[in-house]
């Protein structure tokens with residue numbers, strides 16, 4: 175034999191061997207990917223999954239972060255998203271960090287990142303793995319890692335481990351091929367290997383070498399890369415609802431598929447038209463026709479609005495009879511608070527607020543805003559006879575922050591939940607301050623105007639006192655004792671910095687668990703400044719003495735994050751409004767605290783998914 179064929183033979187053998195070794199690592203499996211722990215493997219390791227934002231529940235980093243037990247910054251940084259609170263669009267690609275480990279089962283070891291998931295009504299292993307986790311795991315593996323859980327009988331609130339598929343490169347791959355990550359990627363129906371390869375800046379062959387020629391949709395691929403590619407992110411603008419002023423344009427828009435902005439515009443114009451109409455008609459020929467008049471005469475416009483809203487924004491025109499029925503004729507038993515009633519219409523629960531005509535101020539402002547951290551307005555009802563307007567809001571299940579902090583709730587909120595509420599409120603405020611034109615100042619931020627939904631997420635309510643426009647001067651002092659910024663009391667200057675002040679007081683409430691003003695009339699902010707004086711140790715000691723006892727009992731790891739939130743709170747209540755941070759700074763600083771909390775709580779793991787403090 176001459177040397178040449180021999181060489182060919184040997185290299186062919188090597189290629190086959192090579193191929194075999196590669197593919198044998200990533201055999202598809204219905205129960206996960208097997209792994210071995212030896213001195214050449216590197217389990218556990220940090221790696222990433224590619225996740226796609228999805229409507230309706232996973233369109234912001236906070237809820238996706240909750241799903242994967244990571245902070246928002248931990249997703250926004252690797253995903254090339256500049257603001258951790260910016261909204262996402264469906265299908266937007268994200269890199270989410272996971273910790274991949276090799277876990278023994280009764281037969282073999284499989285590699286996955288264990289994520290805790292709390293079951294909610296309607297969830298099954300299949301739905302959670304295919305829908306929420308987007309096939310990054312499958313139900314068979316979930317069964318394997320939760321051998322004691324009966325899949326058909328999982329109580330709401332039970333925690334189940336979902337094993338997210340992952341792999342760690344071994345030392346050979348790391349040193350010889352410079353492969354640092356094997357990113358978990360689920361093939362989409364629109365993908366082909368070359369489109370996936372170009373997304374990750376790798377060669378198609380590298381993907382095939384590691385995974386074999388899997389190309390079926392929803393198969394899992396592990397993409398070998400040395401560093402994460404930079405994702406190109408869409409520039410998502412938060413809708414400020416003030417888009418185009420052209421009425422005809424909007425009506426044409428209606429017939430050719432509506433965007434949210436279009437709807438907002440129709441509503442804005444519709445309501446204004448409606449208002450003008452009601453004003454004139456109510457004074458004019460109104461006898462005998464009562465409430466039906468408006469709907470009859472304006473039938474076309476109103477039903478158009480109702481149609482559109484039904485499918486898109488749920489912005490509805492309610493009939494007074496509907497509301498009466500829902501609230502037992504506005505019975506006192508249905509009162510949530512003040513003139514806000516709880517009512518059930520067509521199986522859905524709403525909060526119904528009874529107002530005089532000046533409700534238009536609130537309506538006008540709420541029309542312009544559309545944000546997950548602001549209580550959503552669902553519709554309205556006009557009762558010309560009594561010159562009354564009813565605003566119908568989404569019903570926020572868990573009551574006000576005030577009732578959680580100072581009320582009769584049996585459980586105390588833990589630090590993670592409090593921090594998340596703080597970020598939610600800051601985020602809602604940032605939206606009204608920065609993304610509305612003219613700017614909206616809420617003017618009455620306080621814990622009783624912050625509502626908590628079933629997922630313990632916060633929403634700002636009650637825009638009844640809100641003012642459009644900056645630096646307006648008001649004659650009547652409004653607001654709530656204990657939360658009002660000093661400059662407003664002195665000269666009535668309204669600015670966004672006034673909301674920042676009140677927000678600072680809410681942060682103090684979250685940390686201290688005490689009311690903004692106590693029975694003796696002492697204000698909370700007066701005692702806050704002293705806490706943050708002196709050296710780090712002194713601060714720590716003073717804060718421990720000052721903060722909510724329920725938090726003192728929590729793991730010491732939250733301390734660092736509490737100190738940094740306390741620093742934000744103290745900055746917010748600075749006497750000089752120009753020295754207070756903007757809501758943009760606040761959101762950033764709070765997200766940082768969230769990050770610190772996640773980093774430190776990893777080690778001594780206070781179950782981050784639990785809502786309540788012990």
Ligand SMILES: *[C@@H]1O[C@H](CO)[C@@H](O)[C@H](O)[C@H]1NC(C)=O
Nearest residue numbers: 195196199214344345346347
């Ligand atoms: C590391 O992984 C590669 C590819 O899966 C494989 O070819 C190689 O044999 C592995 N090395 C060791 C030392 O296990």
Ligand SMILES: *[C@@H]1O[C@H](CO)[C@@H](O)[C@H](O)[C@H]1NC(C)=O
Nearest residue numbers: 211212213214215344345346
């Ligand atoms: C790994 O362990 C084997 C025996 O189990 C040993 O022969 C080998 O030298 C070790 N390799 C390294 C890199 O430590």
Ligand SMILES: *[C@@H]1O[C@H](CO)[C@@H](O)[C@H](O)[C@H]1NC(C)=O
Nearest residue numbers: 303304305306307308309392
């Ligand atoms: C997950 O896979 C199933 C088919 O196995 C598919 O119907 C479903 O749409 C996939 N989920 C996502 C979010 O792509």
Ligand SMILES: *[C@@H]1O[C@H](CO)[C@@H](O)[C@H](O)[C@H]1NC(C)=O
Nearest residue numbers: 279280281317318320321322
């Ligand atoms: C391992 O567990 C699975 C399911 O939990 C079970 O079906 C299987 O029989 C077990 N295997 C052994 C060897 O115990």
Ligand SMILES: *[C@@H]1O[C@H](CO)[C@@H](O)[C@H](O)[C@H]1NC(C)=O
Nearest residue numbers: 363364365366367368369370
């Ligand atoms: C892969 O998909 C892209 C678009 O996603 C397309 O341009 C390309 O032609 C496809 N390549 C193959 C080999 O099908």
Ligand SMILES: *[C@@H]1O[C@H](CO)[C@@H](O)[C@H](O)[C@H]1NC(C)=O
Nearest residue numbers: 193197382386387388389390
């Ligand atoms: C995958 O590749 C192997 C050879 O590498 C080939 O025999 C097989 O048919 C391919 N499978 C598919 C589905 O293309």
Ligand SMILES: *[C@@H]1O[C@H](CO)[C@@H](O)[C@H](O)[C@H]1NC(C)=O
Nearest residue numbers: 254255256403404405406407
């Ligand atoms: C990453 O984000 C920045 C800023 O948002 C943008 O300028 C850049 O183009 C993005 N990178 C890629 C690859 O799109």
Ligand SMILES: *[C@@H]1O[C@H](CO)[C@@H](O)[C@H](O)[C@H]1NC(C)=O
Nearest residue numbers: 414416417418608609610611
């Ligand atoms: C929305 O707000 C941005 C600033 O936040 C502004 O630049 C933009 O013009 C507004 N959009 C419209 C249509 O008014």
Ligand SMILES: *[C@@H]1O[C@H](CO)[C@@H](O)[C@H](O)[C@H]1NC(C)=O
Nearest residue numbers: 243289290333779781782783
């Ligand atoms: C998941 O739950 C287990 C037990 O309840 C806990 O030990 C673990 O820390 C939790 N993991 C995460 C990431 O929250």
